[in-house]
Amino acid sequence: MRTIDRMVAGFRSFRAIYYEQRPERVASLVEGGQKPEILLVACSDSRVDPAILMNAEPGELFVVRNVAALVPPYAPDGHYHGTSAALEYAVRDLKVQDIIVLAHSSCGGVSALVAATKHETMPDREFIQPWMSMMAGAVGDEEPAKASQDTLRQSIRNLRSFPFVQNAADLGYLNVHGWWFDMKEGALYRLNEDDGQFVRIE
Amino acid sequence: MRTIDRMVAGFRSFRAIYYEQRPERVASLVEGGQKPEILLVACSDSRVDPAILMNAEPGELFVVRNVAALVPPYAPDGHYHGTSAALEYAVRDLKVQDIIVLAHSSCGGVSALVAATKHETMPDREFIQPWMSMMAGAVGDEEPAKASQDTLRQSIRNLRSFPFVQNAADLGYLNVHGWWFDMKEGALYRLNEDDGQFVRIE
Amino acid sequence: MRTIDRMVAGFRSFRAIYYEQRPERVASLVEGGQKPEILLVACSDSRVDPAILMNAEPGELFVVRNVAALVPPYAPDGHYHGTSAALEYAVRDLKVQDIIVLAHSSCGGVSALVAATKHETMPDREFIQPWMSMMAGAVGDEEPAKASQDTLRQSIRNLRSFPFVQNAADLGYLNVHGWWFDMKEGALYRLNEDDGQFVRIE
Amino acid sequence: MRTIDRMVAGFRSFRAIYYEQRPERVASLVEGGQKPEILLVACSDSRVDPAILMNAEPGELFVVRNVAALVPPYAPDGHYHGTSAALEYAVRDLKVQDIIVLAHSSCGGVSALVAATKHETMPDREFIQPWMSMMAGAVGDEEPAKASQDTLRQSIRNLRSFPFVQNAADLGYLNVHGWWFDMKEGALYRLNEDDGQFVRIE
Known part of the structure; x- marks a missing residue:
């Protein structure tokens, strides 16, 4: 079937x-x-569906999914920025209270990025490498699991580069969360932005 | 809570x-x-979560979600193209068999686009209007439900502008589906590309 | 595991x-x-769990389950009558509005009964045969599926032999339903008491 | 609705x-x-549905449900013994590996029994009192929660009075479990038969 x-x-x-x-x-x-309280930026990976992972009901999560759950830096240049457009709509129109960026272990996009840093590039890919290259400065020659945490740290920094996000956060209307899902262990971690460490929450 | x-x-x-x-x-x-058979391009709307709508299990759906479930035209210009990157990865690396673009009624992104065509613009939005403008040529001064069907037709055309999509489809390895969800009625329609009409499937 | x-x-x-x-x-x-509206008499069979079959939530169904979903005749003799006790509690104390007796195809208890009618008895069973014997008059040498419908007809007649059931039904406070589940087809039928026929409802 | x-x-x-x-x-x-590994004796209470409580799938649990999840003593007298018939069928024909008797707090049947011990009887109930009277010797003038644990202890003793249960248990083919669900706390306890105490397992 x-x-x-x-x-x-x-x-x-x-x-x-x-x-x-x-x-x-x-x-x-x-x-x-719809009146969702949460914007969730998640990966397209078929194994980390947010509604399944969090047993969500319709109406609870406004969701962006792209390869590797990346948030690009603030760049209001008139180009098509799908993730930024969703971010803007969620914060300014829907007035969500929480933004969660949910990265995970065993991420194919991150593995491609790590391979590219080692010059093991995939020469005929037109989109995935430019897309992942937004994280090139955040990732070195390292374990993919660690690299996926580094991209999450960078996504959170990028998220705060959007004035409407940082302003809402400063005023206490909006909370920013970096979550990392260990797919093998079934464990959920959150990023402590103060020291950059991941703390298990479940 | x-x-x-x-x-x-x-x-x-x-x-x-x-x-x-x-x-x-x-x-x-x-x-x-992961070995998903399907790439699903869906809207970020919290009410149309694909895993809930289709009772999916982990591993079944590789999912892109952006505002209005849009597929941009093929444009390998080195910029960040999140949806195109996911499309490329799903087709070329994961070798999905089906791509479904799932649009829906009562879409906030489409309503914003229709408002913009009437010069009821939201002047201080930096991202949502450039994003939705990719559909400006597809939509007129019309009912939002109809406009969401017009954007879906355009997304399907855009999808076929990607050489790796059209080639795989021509060879019979890949099927392209436009689905439209009527949120009020709880009905699912598919786009017949031959005549541009929507046919109820559920 | x-x-x-x-x-x-x-x-x-x-x-x-x-x-x-x-x-x-x-x-x-x-x-x-609890304030359940329904008393459901169902079979112990592991394949016909009522909460699964009807996607019930806690609080919706007051459930008796015994071998073959049998309702015994009214017999207030001071013995232990588990099904009758539940029936009494549901109708008189909880004041349910509906009683559903849910029988099904491929019922092991009914098959044992049919075998017994052919003298293919299981000589060392102390409880299952007395239990099923309450339906001996209702069942002949027939297909088990048909026999399970005959036991359901008899259960409904037995149910109406309880004065508190029939009185509540006569007054319009209580509705009695005989449902039959075809396990192979996944179909649900209801007994039309007027003519004894089963009508597919789903 | x-x-x-x-x-x-x-x-x-x-x-x-x-x-x-x-x-x-x-x-x-x-x-x-069906090849269920477990016979579960549970209460008819609409709030303690076993399939919901244990997220069971079709085929996993052979279930008896009666008022208060009682197991009567072994009495092969030819009368209708619904629970004993199911027990016999589950152990001797289906060859289950585990029997769980699942009692719970806030049980209406147990409350009726405790009320009866205080002569606060319900004079016109024909079935519920004979049914609950099988536990009269096990329960005193006590809190209903404690009384429901006492009835569970007695049900386990009664269960072991069935020769086919005790023999299978002695041979190591069958395990007997007394579980008690605290409905207010959402906690699950098991009876330690050695000392009669309840130990929280979840």
């Missing part, structure tokens, strides 16, 4: 549960609009 | 289920790496 | 979800007591 | 998930028959 057929069948279960069996939550979200 | 605390508690349930109660699936994904 | 260890791990996920992540429902049930 | 309508809608989600999206588990159970 192909996964796409499983997904269509899964949609039937979604509708049965959220529209027919317990329609209150979705009806309220359709009528009243 | 704050949503972020709910998410930490939800992570405990995830670990209890996927690492302790039924560890087979995740163990296999950690050992063997 | 033994199932009992899976169950302990599963309990951890239950607590994480229902006590930590979304405690409102259980807190209300603990404070306010 | 009535709960019975929610249950029919819930059945649609069950079928979509277990028959259409991920049919492997149920197909195997239909083809190969």
Whole structure:
């Protein structure tokens, strides 16, 4: 059975549960609009789906997913910046209270970046290397797990380079969180920005 | 109770289920790496989480989420293109079999775009308007629901402008799907590329 | 991994979800007591768990489970009548609005009964045969699937032999439902008491 | 919306998930028959559904549910003994490896029993009092929570009065567990038969 057929069948279960069996939550979200408290920046990796990892319900998480869960630096140059646009919309329009950047171990994008630093480049890739290169200064010749933590540290710094983020944080309206998921151990860590260390929270 | 605390508690349930109660699936994904069959491009909207909508399991969906579920046109210019990087990685490295672009009704990004076409612009937004402007040619002064279908049609055309997508599709290795979710009705439609019409599938 | 260890791990996920992540429902049930609308009489069979079959939440179903989902006839003789005690408590104390008796295909208890009618008895069983014998008059030498429908018809008749059930039903406070689950097809049928036929409802 | 309508809608989600999206588990159970490792004797209380409490999947738990999760003493007298019949079938035919008797705090049946010991009887109840009276010798004028633990101790003793249970346990084929669920705290305890004390396991 192909996964796409499983997904269509899964949609039937979604509708049965959220529209027919317990329609209150979705009806309220359709009528009243979304009011998520959290913007989550996560990786596209199929193994770290935020709604599964956190048992979320519809309406709880406004989610950006890109390769390696990267936040680029503030650069209002008129180009297409998908992650920055979502960030802006979440903070300025939806007025989320928390931004979580969720990185993880065993990240393919980070491994590609580490390989590139060793000149083990993939010469015919047009997009993944420019994309990961935004983290080139943050990562050295190191273990991928450590590199993924370094990219998370840089993403948090980049996040704070957006004036609307830092201002909201300074005023106490917004909290910034760096979370790192150890996929092998099933453990969740948070970045302590004061000393740059990761502390296990679960 | 704050949503972020709910998410930490939800992570405990995830670990209890996927690492302790039924560890087979995740163990296999950690050992063997991810092998998703599907790349899904979805919207960041908190109400249309793909894993919830399709009752997905870890490992099934490689997911990009950005505002309005947009696919930009092919532009290998060395800039940061998050969605294109994910697309490249999914098709060329993970060798997915299906790409689904999932748009939906009541999309805030599309509403902003429609407002902008009427000169009801939000003057101090630096990112969301450049981002949505990639769809400016696809959308007119129209109902937001219709506009979200027009952006989906354009995303599918953009998707096919990537040589590695179109080549894989031509060779029969890759299928491209445009899906549209009617949030009010709980109905799922697919785009028929031949005539541009949407056909209800669920 | 033994199932009992899976169950302990599963309990951890239950607590994480229902006590930590979304405690409102259980807190209300603990404070306010249970107020189920439905008494469900179901089979002990591990494949037909009512909460799984109907995606129930805590507090929704008051459940009796015995071999073959049988309701015995009214017999207030002072003996231990577990099913009758639950029935009495549900109707008179909890004041449920609906009683569902849920039988199913491929029922081991019914197969034992059919075998016994053919003198293929299991001579050293002390309890299962007396228990199933309450249905001896309802079942002949027939297909087990048909026999399970015959036992359901008899259970519904037995249910109506309880004065407090029939009185509440006559007054319109209580509805009696016979449901039959076709395990192979995944289909749900209801008994039409007027003509004794089963009508597919799902 | 009535709960019975929610249950029919819930059945649609069950079928979509277990028959259409991920049919492997149920197909195997239909083809190969049930092979549960565990017999669980639980209470009918709507708040302590075993499949929800332990996040069970179809096929994992063979379940008896009666008021107060009682196991009667061994009495092969030819009467209808629903719980004993299920016990016999689970041990002798299904050959379960574990029997769990799961009692809980805030049990209405136990409260009725305690009330009866204080002569606060409910004079017109024909079944619940005979049923609970099987525990009369085990319970005194005490707190209901303590009384529910006393009934569990007695159920375990009764369980061991069945020769086929005790013999299988003596031979090491079968394990007997008394579990007690503290509904207010969300905690799970097990009975240590050696000293009669309850030890928290979760």
